[in-house]
Amino acid sequence: MVTLFYLAGILAIIATLFAITRRHAVHALLYLIVSLLAIAIDFYTLGAPFVAALEVMIYAGAIMVLFVFVVMMLNVAEHAMEVERYSLHPKNWFGPALLALVLLAELVYSSLTSINTPAPVGVVGPKQVGTSLFGTFWIGVELASLLLMAGLIGAYHLGRQVMEKEGTKHAADTTAARLDISRDLIHAGAGRTDHAA
């Protein structure tokens, strides 16, 4: 179990290093997904199977998929290759890498000189997490739902601006269709005669 932890940890580090050095955006995102899956294995060996499953489902399965959707839809990767080649030049990453190395040295030093012996790992299952979440941290659940609602409304509003800009660009868009869109919040795309490009 311990070797699995270290193996998954090294895998996650290597995958993240690849993810930050790729020029093609989709390659970087796929390496990041691999890193997230390795971290999920780490969570499992740390005795947290519930968040290991959640990490795979939500982080790697929803958030990263959303990223990949947007990158593929906007076709960012081909246009951005030249910019990425410039930003991966040594003179650009030397400073941040130096600071990160100092931080890494500090982390390794503090973990080597620590006097705590690792405690035996017990599995903290979903039942305990649920009891704590809906008992002690109930207000956090409410605030998280508020935050997600705000994110939903914000993304919907920003997306609606995109759709309206798309609509005004096309010649086939009549004034009546535009009025219909601006009046009806729910059916934002109804009654439009043109297709999205």
Added chain:
Amino acid sequence: MLNASGLAFIAAGSRWGQPDGQVMFLFILAMAAAEVAIGLAFVFLYHRKQSELDVDAASELRG
């Protein structure tokens, strides 16, 4: 970065055998999801404005 801080929380929670670390990670996950949704909506808007996404060209707030 969020994932790394979540790993630190899970490890801390596992060290004392409490579910608090996992609860914290759940909140981090929810926050990351909301942040990614809004951030990608911004990317969409910026892409409609200019056809290529160059962060160095986005040096002014309006126009």
